[in-house]
Amino acid sequence: xxxxxxxxxxxxxxLGLTTCFMTTTAANAIMLFNLQPVxxxxxxRYFLGDTAQPHTLVAMAVALSxxxxxxxxxxxxxxxxxxxxxxxxxIPRTRFGDVVALLVGxxxxxxxxxxxxxxxxxxxAPLSIAPALGxxxxxxxxxxxxxxxxxxxxxxxxxxxxxxxxxxTLVDAILEAYYDIAMGLASEDITSAEVAMMMxxxxxx
Numbered sequence: 396x397x398x399x400x401x402x403x404x405x406x407x408x409x410l411g412l413t414t415c416f417m418t419t420t421a422a423n424a425i426m427l428f429n430l431q432p433v434x435x436x437x438x439x440r441y442f443l444g445d446t447a448q449p450h451t452l453v454a455m456a457v458a459l460s461x462x463x464x465x466x467x468x469x470x471x472x473x474x475x476x477x478x479x480x481x482x483x484x485x486i487p488r489t490r491f492g493d494v495v496a497l498l499v500g501x502x503x504x505x506x507x508x509x510x511x512x513x514x515x516x517x518x519x520a521p522l523s524i525a526p527a528l529g530x531x532x533x534x535x536x537x538x539x540x541x542x543x544x545x546x547x548x549x550x551x552x553x554x555x556x557x558x559x560x561x562x563x564t565l566v567d568a569i570l571e572a573y574y575d576i577a578m579g580l581a582s583e584d585i586t587s588a589e590v591a592m593m594m595x596x597x598x599x600x
């Protein structure tokens with residue numbers, strides 16, 4: 396029971412993250428997704444009674460301002476980033492993609508709050524497997540679409556996965572798993588808002 400909500404929110408987050416990067420510009424996706432500390436602060440306060448220290452609020456304001464200054468000009472212009480191809484292959488900004496990116500941030504904040512709540516109500520629950528269950532569920536949901544795309548590309552003679560790509564994908568999957576487990580474990584000891592704020596460090600890093 397303790398695993399249910401964290402697993403569901405992780406499933407939504409995994410599906411949504413891929414979807415938003417495929418349906419809107421990277422600038423929009425990153426800016427909207429990284430509003431997650433705001434949602435984590437509100438939900439943590441409402442559901443768990445977590446309070447944020449003044450220095451946490453100041454640090455959060457500075458971090459969110461940096462994200463806004465970095466990505467708002469590109470997001471508001473609706474233009475694709477300069478480093479992406481300007482011709483075919485570039486992903487245009489869409490309202491659907493923007494909404495999905497926003498919801499991904501909400502679902503990740505929900506995951507952190509749910510994980511923290513479960514760890515408080517059932518300290519013995521094996522919560523570290525919740526990210527794995529969510530990711531597995533997302534894979535099962537996405538598998539039919541992925542297979543259909545691979546089949547269609549194969550019929551067009553356009554598929555060809557290099558060993559480097561496959562290896563990079565496997566490494567990315569392993570690192571992502573550790574990342575998801577680590578942020579859940581962190582939420583056991585500090586508030587969800589603090590975890591979400593620390594995750595903003597992935598942008599400059």
